Amino acid sequence: MTTSKRKFSFSISLFFIYLFIMLFSFVCLYPFLIMISGSFSTSVDTMKYGFSIVPRHFTAAAYSILLANIGSIANSYKITITVTVVGTILSLVVNSMMGFVLSRKKVKFKRFMNIYVLITMLFSGGMVPWYIICVHYLQLKNTIFALILPYVVSAWYIFLIRNYFNSVPEEMYESATMDGASDFLIFRKIYMHLATPVLATVVLFSALAFWNDWWLGLMLTDNNNLQPLQLLLRTITANIQFLQSTNASPETQKMLSQVPTQGVQMAMVIITTGPIILLYPFVQKYFVKGIMIGAVKG
Amino acid sequence: MKMNSQVLKKSSQINQQPDRKEHHKKANSTWNQIKGSKQLYIMALPAMILLFMFSYLPMFGLLIAFKQFDFSKGILGSPWMKPFYANFKILFQHNSQALFAIRNTLFLNFLFIIIGTIFALFITLLFNEIKNKSFKRITQSITFLPYFISMVVVGIFVTSLFSFDTGIINHLLTLVGLKRINFYMSPQYWPSILVIVTIWKGAGYSAVVYLATISGIDPSYYEAAEIDGATRWGQMRYISLPLLMPTVIILTLLAVGRIMNADFGLFYNVIGDMPTLYKTTDVLDTYIFRALRQTGDIGISSATGFFQSVVSFVMVLVCNKLANKYDKESSLF
Numbered sequence: 031m032t033t034s035k036r037k038f039s040f041s042i043s044l045f046f047i048y049l050f051i052m053l054f055s056f057v058c059l060y061p062f063l064i065m066i067s068g069s070f071s072t073s074v075d076t077m078k079y080g081f082s083i084v085p086r087h088f089t090a091a092a093y094s095i096l097l098a099n100i101g102s103i104a105n106s107y108k109i110t111i112t113v114t115v116v117g118t119i120l121s122l123v124v125n126s127m128m129g130f131v132l133s134r135k136k137v138k139f140k141r142f143m144n145i146y147v148l149i150t151m152l153f154s155g156g157m158v159p160w161y162i163i164c165v166h167y168l169q170l171k172n173t174i175f176a177l178i179l180p181y182v183v184s185a186w187y188i189f190l191i192r193n194y195f196n197s198v199p200e201e202m203y204e205s206a207t208m209d210g211a212s213d214f215l216i217f218r219k220i221y222m223h224l225a226t227p228v229l230a231t232v233v234l235f236s237a238l239a240f241w242n243d244w245w246l247g248l249m250l251t252d253n254n255n256l257q258p259l260q261l262l263l264r265t266i267t268a269n270i271q272f273l274q275s276t277n278a279s280p281e282t283q284k285m286l287s288q289v290p291t292q293g294v295q296m297a298m299v300i301i302t303t304g305p306i307i308l309l310y311p312f313v314q315k316y317f318v319k320g321i322m323i324g325a326v327k328g
Numbered sequence: 329m330k331m332n333s334q335v336l337k338k339s340s341q342i343n344q345q346p347d348r349k350e351h352h353k354k355a356n357s358t359w360n361q362i363k364g365s366k367q368l369y370i371m372a373l374p375a376m377i378l379l380f381m382f383s384y385l386p387m388f389g390l391l392i393a394f395k396q397f398d399f400s401k402g403i404l405g406s407p408w409m410k411p412f413y414a415n416f417k418i419l420f421q422h423n424s425q426a427l428f429a430i431r432n433t434l435f436l437n438f439l440f441i442i443i444g445t446i447f448a449l450f451i452t453l454l455f456n457e458i459k460n461k462s463f464k465r466i467t468q469s470i471t472f473l474p475y476f477i478s479m480v481v482v483g484i485f486v487t488s489l490f491s492f493d494t495g496i497i498n499h500l501l502t503l504v505g506l507k508r509i510n511f512y513m514s515p516q517y518w519p520s521i522l523v524i525v526t527i528w529k530g531a532g533y534s535a536v537v538y539l540a541t542i543s544g545i546d547p548s549y550y551e552a553a554e555i556d557g558a559t560r561w562g563q564m565r566y567i568s569l570p571l572l573m574p575t576v577i578i579l580t581l582l583a584v585g586r587i588m589n590a591d592f593g594l595f596y597n598v599i600g601d602m603p604t605l606y607k608t609t610d611v612l613d614t615y616i617f618r619a620l621r622q623t624g625d626i627g628i629s630s631a632t633g634f635f636q637s638v639v640s641f642v643m644v645l646v647c648n649k650l651a652n653k654y655d656k657e658s659s660l661f
Contacts, residue, residue: 043561044457047454047457047458048458048463050451050454051451051454051455051458051467052467054451054467054471054531055466055467055470055471057528058470058471058473058474058528058532059470059473061485061488061489062473064485064488064496065484065485065488068488076494077493077494079499080494080495080496080499080500081488081494081496081499123374124374124375124378125375127371127372127374127375128371128372128374128375128376130368130371131368131369131371131372132372134365134368136361136365136368137365137368137369137372138358138361138362143372143376146376146379147375147379149383150379150383150384152641152644152645152648153387153637153640153641153644154383154386154387154637154640155383155385155386155387155388155389155390155633155637156386156390156616156633156634156636156637157592157613157616157617157620157629157633158389158392158616158620158626158629158630158633159385159386159387159388159389159390159391159392159403159630159633160382160386160389161620162389162392162397162403162626163381163382163385163386163389164382166399166402166403167385167402168381168385179378179381179382180382182378183374183375183378183379183382185379188375212367213365213367213368213371214367214371217371238476241478242476242477242478242479243478244478244479244480244593245592245593249621260478260480260481261480263480263481263484264480264483264597267480267483267484267487268600292488292494295484296484296488299481299484302478302481303477303478303481306476306477307473310469310473310476311469314469314472317472317536318472318536318540321533321536321537321540322536322540322543
């Protein structure tokens with residue numbers, strides 16, 4: 031009697047658990063659905079009925095307006111892809127080399143190097159000196175390096191990799207040295223292969239950071255040719271007139287009056303974020319694995 | 329055997345008083361060792377140089393807070409302020425904007441940490457109750473998705489929800505027969521909105537971290553509890569939650585260490601330049617950014633930045649000390 035009662039109340043609470051999780055998932059997904067549908071909606075519908083999950087009248091006008099500006103979008107794509115690829119590779123190589131060095135027993139000044147890296151996690155000069163150093167002393171303003179170099183090294187990645195390398199038995203290194211392999215060869219041929227899960231984590235998180243970055247572009251470029259995608263999206267959002275100024279043709283003007291500026295914005299969101307959403311189902315589990323590696327190691 | 333001899337060697341090295349000859353020999357061997365593992369030092373070089381450029385130089389650059397900065401003269405060449413703390417005076421004037429920014433930074437970060445953690449724990453425990461594998465996988469993927477979106481996009485999401493003319497919230501309000509609310513003119517709503525946005529973006533990620541911790545809990549605890557007749561609720565309350573606590577405390581401490589640093593991306597993209605909302609949403613990072621890039625007042629921005637850096641440093645040290653006390657493994661140092 032009592033057990034059946036408990037079972038009953040339990041399944042009610044289970045029902046609410048499922049319901050709540052479903053609701054929260056819906057809330058998480060909702061803005062994405064709105065973006066997709068909003069980018070295909072007509073301005074009249076949006077004004078009259080607000081955004082809906084399914085467009086009332088389907089139109090691709092927002093995309094055709096963006097197509098007219100394919101030049102700047104393609105250029106931003108080029109910049110973002112370059113920055114992401116080069117930045118991620120550099121980040122992988124530089125951080126894992128440092129992690130490897132910090133895990134070697136025979137390195138003198140290891141304590142110094144550890145502290146040298148650690149301090150950057152604890153103390154930062156902040157935005158103002160960083161900006162002045164980058165612009166005034168390193169002369170990074172309006173160069174592609176400005177969008178890459180500041181994010182390459184990360185103390186988090188270095189320590190994550192170091193901890194992993196520390197757990198590799200030292201005999202591995204010793205026997206390879208006996209066989210006459212140089213440090214760099216051991217690093218490249220043995221340690222890089224052993225650490226694949228950790229290195230995959232670094233690659234994924236760093237690629238995501240580079241792809242999504244707008245901060246470096248905002249601070250260190252004012253050249254339209256160097257705008258990464260996210261910054262272009264920001265520019266369009268902040269300054270929707272960019273459409274009117276670049277397209278004087280009456281045809282476009284007519285289209286503009288039909289499409290909500292928000293529709294164009296949303297289409298732009300889809301274009302810049304699309305690659306992430308498309309890749310997401312495939313890479314998501316690796317991110318989870320990466321977080322687990324990081325979480326276990328502290 | 330081998331270990332023993334190593335230990336002996338080490339202790340003998342410590343005990344020996346190195347006379348000059350020994351010292352010379354030792355220095356020589358250090359040099360030889362460095363030469364022998366030359367490659368290792370070369371491999372460390374890129375990271376060391378980049379850290380120097382982008383972390384250490386700015387640290388030294390904090391000097392400008394005490395200078396009358398002149399772009400043409402550089403940091404070292406610029407004259408000192410007279411008195412040297414003059415830049416800081418403006419900062420602590422009665423009712424200054426900087427004080428508002430400090431207060432908002434602390435208050436909002438405090439809200440984010442407390443509410444964000446509680447909510448993340450809540451959905452973690454709910455996720456943990458779900459036994460249907462594919463339902464769990466799909467919903468977890470969906471809640472993790474916002475983590476992957478740039479703040480620029482989040483800003484657009486928020487506008488489409490809260491804008492006066494076409495915002496979804498205002499549309500719903502009119503449907504129910506209520507008056508539209510001009511959110512972008514009403515600072516009182518924004519702390520709550522920002523909390524919701526932070527939860528929306530970060531709860532899925534935190535849940536992944538916490539679920540990783542739960543998956544590391546020995547299943548025999550649950551089995552034993554079940555045999556003793558514990559309900560699911562009891563297991564949640566007396567096993568999952570207590571065993572999650574170390575992770576929660578460490579993550580919270582690390583977040584408290586950064587409480588002086590606002591998420592610039594969030595505030596810059598979600599709020600933007602809205603003087604009407606500064607009262608509740610202007611934080612240190614946006615304040616410094618404005619002074620640096622818009623009003624061009626390097627004196628004020630560098631003094632505020634200096635204050636932020638130093639207080640942050642102290643907070644991080646204290647919080648790490650606490651984390652270290654709580655659990656030796658999980659602090660930064």
